[in-house]
Amino acid sequence: GAVVSQHPSWVICKSGTSVKIECRSLDFQATTMFWYRQFPKQSLMLMATSNEGSKATYEQGVEKDKFLINHASLTLSTLTVTSAHPEDSSFYICSARRGGSGRRHFGPGTRLTVT
Amino acid sequence: ELKVEQNPLFLSMQEGKNYTIYCNYSTTSDRLYWYRQDPGKSLESLFVLLSNGAVKQEGRLMASLDTKARLSTLHITAAVHDLSATYFCAVDRTGNQFYFGTGTSLTVIP
Numbered sequence: 001g002a003v004v005s006q007h008p009s010w011v012i013c014k015s016g017t018s019v020k021i022e023c024r025s026l027d028f029q030a031t032t033m034f035w036y037r038q039f040p041k042q043s044l045m046l047m048a049t050s051n052e053g054s055k056a057t058y059e060q061g062v063e064k065d066k067f068l069i070n071h072a073s074l075t076l077s078t079l080t081v082t083s084a085h086p087e088d089s090s091f092y093i094c095s096a097r098r099g100g101s102g103r104r105h106f107g108p109g110t111r112l113t114v115t
Numbered sequence: 116e117l118k119v120e121q122n123p124l125f126l127s128m129q130e131g132k133n134y135t136i137y138c139n140y141s142t143t144s145d146r147l148y149w150y151r152q153d154p155g156k157s158l159e160s161l162f163v164l165l166s167n168g169a170v171k172q173e174g175r176l177m178a179s180l181d182t183k184a185r186l187s188t189l190h191i192t193a194a195v196h197d198l199s200a201t202y203f204c205a206v207d208r209t210g211n212q213f214y215f216g217t218g219t220s221l222t223v224i225p
Contacts, residue, residue, distance in 0.1 A: 043215045093157055109157040
């Protein structure tokens, strides 16, 4: 159990366009979802935390107007990269948690390449 | 802010040898996790350590936790090529505080 999916698994988009990444908890209800970004050969950096039905909390240095997060239901959170630029190219990983102290379950990641 | 540092960052070892990866963190934690990441893939959960003195083993990997020293170790016994990957520790604190270590890239050489 505790499966988290992401869609798409990889995406290539042109500079200036927007791209949406979905994160779904398939067999549990996730009260909290987390979005991470990972550049090559680096660790995972938390971008934002979202609770179902409320606004996301962004980490320092993450532009909330550029990285739009919506957590509309207990099984779905979306990350929209608006006006993407090549420097946004990265591996984006979501994580979902059941309850306030439950373990985090990670999605398979989405590879974004902006040309 | 909680800092989580791993040592070494890069490790190249021969098959059959033993080695230890260290994870130091700067403040108290509730849980300590170890993950494995293969190139281009997401994280695979290896261990979760909940209390001081906790030790867990799975195959050739053994993880331990010393909360007083704020140190966790991941010991590799008789390494094999399949263990080549990047290993992350992560510290979980109350609430939404969850911090990844810097990562250790392990290459096992035949």
